[in-house]
Amino acid sequence: MNDSKPLACLSIDLDNQWSYMKTHGDAGWEKFPSYFESLIPRVLERLDSFKLKITFFIVGQDAALDKNRKALAEITKRGHDVGNHSYLHEPWLSFSPAEKIRREILNSERAILDATGQRPAGFRGPGFSWSADMMNILAELDYLYDASTLPTCLGPLGRIYYFSSSGLSAEAKKQRRKLFGSFRDGRRPVKPYVWLLPSKKRLLEIPVTTVPGFKLPFHLSYLNYLSLYSPAFMTHYLGMAVKLCRLFGTGLSFLLHPLDFLGRDEVPELAYFPGMKAEKSDKLRLFDKVIRKISGIFQIVDMRTYAKVSMDQSRTLSLRRAYPKPPRRPRNSNEAAHE
Numbered sequence: 412m413n414d415s416k417p418l419a420c421l422s423i424d425l426d427n428q429w430s431y432m433k434t435h436g437d438a439g440w441e442k443f444p445s446y447f448e449s450l451i452p453r454v455l456e457r458l459d460s461f462k463l464k465i466t467f468f469i470v471g472q473d474a475a476l477d478k479n480r481k482a483l484a485e486i487t488k489r490g491h492d493v494g495n496h497s498y499l500h501e502p503w504l505s506f507s508p509a510e511k512i513r514r515e516i517l518n519s520e521r522a523i524l525d526a527t528g529q530r531p532a533g534f535r536g537p538g539f540s541w542s543a544d545m546m547n548i549l550a551e552l553d554y555l556y557d558a559s560t561l562p563t564c565l566g567p568l569g570r571i572y573y574f575s576s577s578g579l580s581a582e583a584k585k586q587r588r589k590l591f592g593s594f595r596d597g598r599r600p601v602k603p604y605v606w607l608l609p610s611k612k613r614l615l616e617i618p619v620t621t622v623p624g625f626k627l628p629f630h631l632s633y634l635n636y637l638s639l640y641s642p643a644f645m646t647h648y649l650g651m652a653v654k655l656c657r658l659f660g661t662g663l664s665f666l667l668h669p670l671d672f673l674g675r676d677e678v679p680e681l682a683y684f685p686g687m688k689a690e691k692s693d694k695l696r697l698f699d700k701v702i703r704k705i706s707g708i709f710q711i712v713d714m715r716t717y718a719k720v721s722m723d724q725s726r727t728l729s730l731r732r733a734y735p736k737p738p739r740r741p742r743n744s745n746e747a748a749h750e
C-alpha cells in the first residue's frame with residue numbers, strides 16, 4: 412500500500428428494487444424485482460476504470476435467488492469484498508428481539524458465502540438501523556466491524572420527505588420510525604471507534620462519514636441531490652467535506668447506492684427518489700468527478716482492508732459503550748432513603 416496518503420474506504424449498499432419498494436410500501440415487491448443484471452456489470456466496469464476494489468454490502472435474500480447469483484458471483488471474481496446487509500432488508504430490524512437479529516445476520520451470511528464464495532467481515536444495518544443487541548451479536552459472531560451508523564441530524568428530515576411520498580399506513584410508519592436514524596444519531600462520532608460490549612469481544616465501528624464539525628451527509632446520493640439544484644455548489648460542498656476530513660483526521664468511509672448509477676428512465680417504479688430526476692450519463696459523470704476528488708487526497712481501499720488497518724492501530728481508537736451505563740447502586744438503604 413502506498414503510505415503517503417491516508418486511507419479512505421468505499422462501499423456500496425446493494426439495495427435492490429424490491430427492497431426499496433418494500434420499505435416504501437409499494438405493491439409487487441414480493442416478486443423480488445431486480446436490476447442487478449444491468450447494475451452490477453455497470454458498477455464493476457466503472458470501478459475497474461479507476462482500478463478500485465471496494466465492499467459490496469449484499470442483502471441475503473438477493474444472494475439466495477438464482478436469478479441474481481451470476482451477477483453477484485462476478486463481484487468476488489473481480490477481486491471485490493463483500494459485506495452483510497441483513498437477510499430481509501427491514502429497517503425496523505433494530506427493534507427486533509435478539510434471536511431474530513442473530514437469525515437475520517446468520518441467514519444472510521450463509522447466502523452471501525454460498526453465492527460469492529466469501530464470508531462477510533462486516534455488517535451494515537438496513538436504513539442505518541442499529542442497536543446495542545445488534546453490536547453484541549455481531550461481536551459474538553466474530554464480525555470485524557459494523558458500519559451501520561450515520562452520524563447526522565438530517566436523517567429524520569429525510570424520513571419525513573420519504574413518508575410524504577409513500578402510501579404507508581400509520582402502523583407501517585411507526586414500524587419504520589428509525590428509518591435513516593434519529594436526531595440523537597447526530598451526536599455520534601464521525602471517527603471510527605471500538606464498541607464496549609458485554610461479550611468482551613472487540614467490534615470496530617466505521618460510521619458512514621458525514622462532514623466533520625457539521626455532521627451533514629455527503630454520500631454520493633446526497634451529492635447527486637445537491638447537483639440537481641446547483642452543480643457549482645455541490646463541487647464546493649464536496650471540496651469542503653473532503654478537506655475537513657483530512658484536517659480533522661477522521662479518515663473517510665464513503666457510501667454509494669445503486670440509484671447513483673441508474674438513470675431516471677431505467678426504474679420508473681422508484682421515480683419518487685429525488686435523485687431519480689437525473690440522467691444516467693450525468694450520474695456516471697458525477698461518480699467519476701467525486702472519485703477523482705477523493706483519490707487525490709486519500710488512498711481508496713475496501714472496508715475489510717480499512718478495518719484491519721484500523722484495528723492494527725486500535726490503541727489510537729476511542730471506546731464507546733453500546734449499552735447505557737447501569738445506574739450506580741446506593742451505598743446503603745439509609746442513604747437511598749435520603750436521596
Ligand SMILES: [Zn+2]
Pocket residue numbers: 424425426496500536537538
Ligand atoms: Zn440498504
